[in-house]
Amino acid sequence: MMTEATQQTEIPKECELLIEEIFNRCVENAPNFGVSLENYKDSLRKTIRKFINSSNREVSAAELTDFLNQIHADDLLLAIGCANGNERAWWEFDQNHRKFLERGARHLANTDADARDVVDTVYIELYGTRVVDGERVSKFSTYSGRGSIRGWLRTVIWHSLVDLHRAAHEEISLDEMTETMGEGQFQAFIAEEPPDTEIALDEKITVERYRPAVVSSIEKAFSTLEAHEKLLLLYYHAESLKLREIARLIENPASPMRGWFQRKSASREKNPETRVHESTIMRWLEKSYSKVLQTFLAELRGEHKLRENEVAICLELIKDEIANRSIFQSLKPT
Amino acid sequence: MENTLKLNSEELQIQGLLDSYLKRRTAGGSSTAAGSHLDEDTLSAFVEGSLSERETLPVVNHLVDCSFCRHVTTELIRFDLAFADVPVEIAETEKQPAKISEILSGFVARLFGGNESAVFAHQEQEKPEDAEAEKTEDQPEPKE
Numbered sequence: 001m002m003t004e005a006t007q008q009t010e011i012p013k014e015c016e017l018l019i020e021e022i023f024n025r026c027v028e029n030a031p032n033f034g035v036s037l038e039n040y041k042d043s044l045r046k047t048i049r050k051f052i053n054s055s056n057r058e059v060s061a062a063e064l065t066d067f068l069n070q071i072h073a074d075d076l077l078l079a080i081g082c083a084n085g086n087e088r089a090w091w092e093f094d095q096n097h098r099k100f101l102e103r104g105a106r107h108l109a110n111t112d113a114d115a116r117d118v119v120d121t122v123y124i125e126l127y128g129t130r131v132v133d134g135e136r137v138s139k140f141s142t143y144s145g146r147g148s149i150r151g152w153l154r155t156v157i158w159h160s161l162v163d164l165h166r167a168a169h170e171e172i173s174l175d176e177m178t179e180t181m182g183e184g185q186f187q188a189f190i191a192e193e194p195p196d197t198e199i200a201l202d203e204k205i206t207v208e209r210y211r212p213a214v215v216s217s218i219e220k221a222f223s224t225l226e227a228h229e230k231l232l233l234l235y236y237h238a239e240s241l242k243l244r245e246i247a248r249l250i251e252n253p254a255s256p257m258r259g260w261f262q263r264k265s266a267s268r269e270k271n272p273e274t275r276v277h278e279s280t281i282m283r284w285l286e287k288s289y290s291k292v293l294q295t296f297l298a299e300l301r302g303e304h305k306l307r308e309n310e311v312a313i314c315l316e317l318i319k320d321e322i323a324n325r326s327i328f329q330s331l332k333p334t
Numbered sequence: 335m336e337n338t339l340k341l342n343s344e345e346l347q348i349q350g351l352l353d354s355y356l357k358r359r360t361a362g363g364s365s366t367a368a369g370s371h372l373d374e375d376t377l378s379a380f381v382e383g384s385l386s387e388r389e390t391l392p393v394v395n396h397l398v399d400c401s402f403c404r405h406v407t408t409e410l411i412r413f414d415l416a417f418a419d420v421p422v423e424i425a426e427t428e429k430q431p432a433k434i435s436e437i438l439s440g441f442v443a444r445l446f447g448g449n450e451s452a453v454f455a456h457q458e459q460e461k462p463e464d465a466e467a468e469k470t471e472d473q474p475e476p477k478e
Contacts, residue, residue, distance in 0.1 A: 051386070051389060054392055055388045055391070059388070063386070066386070067386060070384065070386075107413065107416060108409075108413065123438055127434065127438055142373065142374065142375055143375060144379075146375060146376070146385065147381075147384045151378035151384075152374060152375060152379075154410055154413055154414065155378040155406070158406065158409060159406075218352065222356075227395050228394055231394050231398055231404075233356060234356055234360070234397075234398065235404075237352060237357060238356045238357055238359070238360040238401075239404060239405065239408040241408055241411065241412075248414065249383065249407075254383065255390075256390040256391070286345070289348055292348055293348040296351075315344065318350065319347060
């Protein structure tokens with residue numbers, strides 16, 4: 001929902017002119033979608049305001065021009081036409097995207113019946129059955145053109161499937177529900193209980209003594225990483241994304257995530273279009289581990305004032321942790 | 335976790351520790367970060383790498399803290415990759431575009447037990463001149 005501040009953000013005049021240019025180009029390709037310039041401008045104004053308000057940093061005219069030129073303008077025109085209930089736009093949408101929707105639903109759903117239900121629901125939702133102030137609210141009106149319409153449809157299908165499961169199992173939370181979905185199921189982590197072995201008393205005392213230092217040092221080390229490095233580690237470890245799947249996420253040469261990782265790399269300047277290979281992701285992971293290790297050791301030595309022999313004990317504890325996951329048993333999920 | 339990384343023994347230990355820490359940090363956790371979840375438009379644009387740096391930073395910060403949205407992006411990445419090499423399919427072209435009600439009728443029948451008026455009852459009333467135009471021009475003009 002737009003805040004008052006968002007609604008009041010002024011759109012520069014140059015943007016208005018560029019929107020007109022973009023609109024005219026789109027209408028040449030699809031003259032029968034019944035979308036007016038004002039209609040199109042309204043949609044883009046909302047998107048521009050969201051863009052401007054996504055950061056406190058002042059936005060330059062060049063940034064706004066780039067932003068508008070990256071909009072999937074034809075997809076947006078189609079979506080607005082469909083939101084307005086234009087017959088021609090709906091026909092185009094149905095011709096071009098129905099098979100994609102059906103295939104996507106079949107891929108995600110556990111059964112054909114579920115897949116059919118999802119496609120049915122998505123179509124009805126796209127058309128819109130809710131009426132607010134006498135006007136039908138179409139799901140299409142939430143599409144901004146920032147990504148492709150197919151990417152957006154994938155997300156709509158996914159959410160629709162989650163809703164379908166929730167309706168069937170109301171008592172189950174969204175998080176739990178996501179674990180029950182078809183291929184690419186979420187990797188719910190169930191921490192293994194430490195093996196029921198008899199641990200010598202002195203060993204127990206050692207563990208109890210150094211465990212807090214190990215836990216707080218790894219927490220600190222992770223927290224000092226930059227956000228994109230944290231996300232990389234979370235995708236790899238907590239979400240179990242494979243290297244090639246992470247590479248896919250940053251395949252787009254213009255991806256800011258890719259830019260942040262490659263900022264200090266000369267290779268990017270030489271060839272910014274280079275494909276990101278799994279080996280590149282591996283290198284980024286290695287760099288992140290190295291940073292975590294440095295901070296982890298610095299914390300043990302500095303913050304916890306441990307001597308080298310104690311640091312060595314902590315590293316031994318880590319081996320134990322890897323073997324039986326005992327250190328974090330009391331750690332609360334965030 | 336793929337064990338193909340070139341790590342020294344200490345880095346391997348820290349990798350294992352991080353693995354346990356991040357899994358435990360996420361396990362069974364409430365998915366709610368501060369504020370609401372990301373909308374579908376933002377999620378899909380992020381997965382496609384279409385967002386600018388200005389827009390991506392708050393999204394990445396949110397994904398670090400919100401396991402639910404992160405799960406969604408994870409699934410969308412897998413979903414996207416699963417179709418990466420599949421050619422784009424387009425339905426067989428019909429000579430005359432169908433009306434919305436025709437496109438939706440099958441869906442409506444299944445969802446509402448055949449009563450499509452439940453969906454179309456609220457449609458705006460046709461203006462008299464529109465109704466007149468409908469008589470002579472039953473279908474929209476094909477795309478040029």
